Amino acid sequence: MTRVAIVGVGHSKFGKRTDVNVAELAFESIKQAVEDAKVDRKEIGNVVVGSAGGWYEESLPAVIVNEYAGLNSVGTMRVEAACASGSAAVKAAYNSIVSGETDVAMAVGVEKMTEVDTLTSVELIGRAGSYMWEFENFGMTFPAYYALYAVAHMNRFGTKEEDMSRVAVKAHHYGAMNPLAQFQKEITLEKALGSQVVSWPLKLYDACPLTDGSAAVILASEEAAKKLTDTPVWIRGVGYSSDSANLSRRNDYVGLEATVAAAKRAYAMAKVAPGDVDVATAHDCFTIAELMAYEDLGFCKKGEGAKMVREGQTEVGGKIPVNLDGGLKAKGHPIGATGVSMAVEITKQLRGEAGPHQAPIRNGVGLVHNVGGTGHYAYVTILSRS
Amino acid sequence: MSDDPALHSRRPLTLRFDIPISRTREFWDGLRDGRFITTKCKNCGNVSFPPQADCPNCMKGEFEWVDLGRDAKLLTFTYVQVTPASFVENDPYIIAIGELAKGLKVLAWLEGIGPEDAKLGMAMRIEFRASKEGNPYYVFVKA
Numbered sequence: 001m002t003r004v005a006i007v008g009v010g011h012s013k014f015g016k017r018t019d020v021n022v023a024e025l026a027f028e029s030i031k032q033a034v035e036d037a038k039v040d041r042k043e044i045g046n047v048v049v050g051s052a053g054g055w056y057e058e059s060l061p062a063v064i065v066n067e068y069a070g071l072n073s074v075g076t077m078r079v080e081a082a083c084a085s086g087s088a089a090v091k092a093a094y095n096s097i098v099s100g101e102t103d104v105a106m107a108v109g110v111e112k113m114t115e116v117d118t119l120t121s122v123e124l125i126g127r128a129g130s131y132m133w134e135f136e137n138f139g140m141t142f143p144a145y146y147a148l149y150a151v152a153h154m155n156r157f158g159t160k161e162e163d164m165s166r167v168a169v170k171a172h173h174y175g176a177m178n179p180l181a182q183f184q185k186e187i188t189l190e191k192a193l194g195s196q197v198v199s200w201p202l203k204l205y206d207a208c209p210l211t212d213g214s215a216a217v218i219l220a221s222e223e224a225a226k227k228l229t230d231t232p233v234w235i236r237g238v239g240y241s242s243d244s245a246n247l248s249r250r251n252d253y254v255g256l257e258a259t260v261a262a263a264k265r266a267y268a269m270a271k272v273a274p275g276d277v278d279v280a281t282a283h284d285c286f287t288i289a290e291l292m293a294y295e296d297l298g299f300c301k302k303g304e305g306a307k308m309v310r311e312g313q314t315e316v317g318g319k320i321p322v323n324l325d326g327g328l329k330a331k332g333h334p335i336g337a338t339g340v341s342m343a344v345e346i347t348k349q350l351r352g353e354a355g356p357h358q359a360p361i362r363n364g365v366g367l368v369h370n371v372g373g374t375g376h377y378a379y380v381t382i383l384s385r386s
Numbered sequence: 387m388s389d390d391p392a393l394h395s396r397r398p399l400t401l402r403f404d405i406p407i408s409r410t411r412e413f414w415d416g417l418r419d420g421r422f423i424t425t426k427c428k429n430c431g432n433v434s435f436p437p438q439a440d441c442p443n444c445m446k447g448e449f450e451w452v453d454l455g456r457d458a459k460l461l462t463f464t465y466v467q468v469t470p471a472s473f474v475e476n477d478p479y480i481i482a483i484g485e486l487a488k489g490l491k492v493l494a495w496l497e498g499i500g501p502e503d504a505k506l507g508m509a510m511r512i513e514f515r516a517s518k519e520g521n522p523y524y525v526f527v528k529a
Binding site for chain 1: 388390392395405435436461462463464465466467468469470471472473474476479481483490491492493494495501506517521523
């Protein structure tokens with residue numbers, strides 16, 4: 001089985017992008033990735049597009065995006081794993097290389113969430129669970145899903161609203177160093193704690209924004225990678241799992257079992273332990289999600305997520321820096337683009353190209369954690385310089 | 387609104403789903419009759435909620451209806467203040483997950499109390515309601 005490397009990355013500015021349509025937005029990342037990889041587009045045998053869709057006008061984003069980027073008669077598909085669609089796209093592109101179908105493949109994540117009004121976006125995300133049993137009669141929202149976990153976590157482990165707000169403060173601190181982030185402004189703990197309640201106990205500053213954005217990575221087989229680049233970042237482990245559509249069928253509400261299972265598989269495949277990871281992105285669609293991720297990924301024991309953020313263990317200089325790009329909270333969360341954006345961030349970190357928010361790299365190992373829905377899907381991808 | 391030029395597409399797409407319920411019709415009829423029932427597999431004994439005609443455990447399709455009772459314990463909840471577009475006419479609501487006496491869990495609104503009075507572990511009871519379209523549904527109330 002060939003090894004697979006990331007040989008090119010591209011990332012658009014995230015935010016409310018009223019200046020571009022979905023194809024133009026994807027193109028920004030594709031162009032950068034092609035130039036970064038110095039690859040001829042003709043060599044790309046497979047383009048996988050991660051996009052949840054529904055909030056922009058096009059129904060078939062893969063062909064719209066490929067046509068605009070001059071990727072003619074390429075093998076392609078659009079994949080959906082909710083907010084983990086981007087990681088699913090990377091996984092599908094990875095598979096096409098491992099299987100020998102192609103030597104070079106591209107994963108593109110793109111989402112355009114602000115062309116519809118905000119409450120329509122809220123509705124479309126709220127329907128992403130079990131429509132029949134959770135939305136039709138009970139009007140679930142995305143914040144409500146995670147709030148159910150937050151309340152259980154607070155009750156079981158003594159996690160406080162302040163602890164969740166600390167995650168937001170950290171996200172904005174690093175977001176301020178990322179020129180591609182939607183929010184590049186520091187916030188205070190007081191501001192986060194005092195923000196509007198969306199779905200108690202989650203407030204506006206516990207929630208990621210609605211975001212337009214794209215990201216792209218070009219993957220290559222070991223043989224092709226050696227010709228293309230001196231700085232390949234290898235995909236060493238990919239783990240993925242899922243959980244019930246209905247939250248009523250979950251065993252508990254203090255962590256995401258899909259993350260635990262995905263992480264276990266990814267660590268085993270990469271032959272690394274949580275302590276080997278130099279830098280990580282954790283899926284912080286809500287602040288409570290980041291705290292649970294610390295625990296579910298094995299960065300700390302169950303119930304100690306809040307302690308990690310209180311002690312600054314997930315900042316630069318701490319035990320394991322997490323979300324130095326600002327995370328979903330400050331960088332923004334264009335649903336289908338997020339997983340690819342995370343892969344771009346960790347690739348840059350491992351190349352030493354992350355600029356002001358560069359983490360110290362000791363073992364050359366980084367981790368991407370990308371959740372779809374409320375642990376409905378989970379993908380953990382381990383990247384390495386060697 | 388942004389100052390960027392935009393093509394203001396205004397071709398509305400209205401989604402009205404006719405969701406088949408023939409295989410779990412007794413559940414919905416039960417709600418109208420004040421009974422909270424679900425499916426139990428005749429082959430392996432697995433009880434499912436939400437109800438489903440095909441057993442997710444053994445994949446057999448022979449089942450019977452069992453009464454779940456109406457008593458539940460509050461496991462977790464949230465107070466939804468920003469509601470989706472199709473719920474904008476609703477006041478803020480509490481969404482709760484309750485555990486039934488038989489161990490199955492149910493997600494539904496918790497009505498009749500404010501969020502400050504919702505305590506994890508408290509006893510709740512299932513009650514029955516009808517939507518403005520006349521569809522039956524269920525909620526929790528404090529027992």
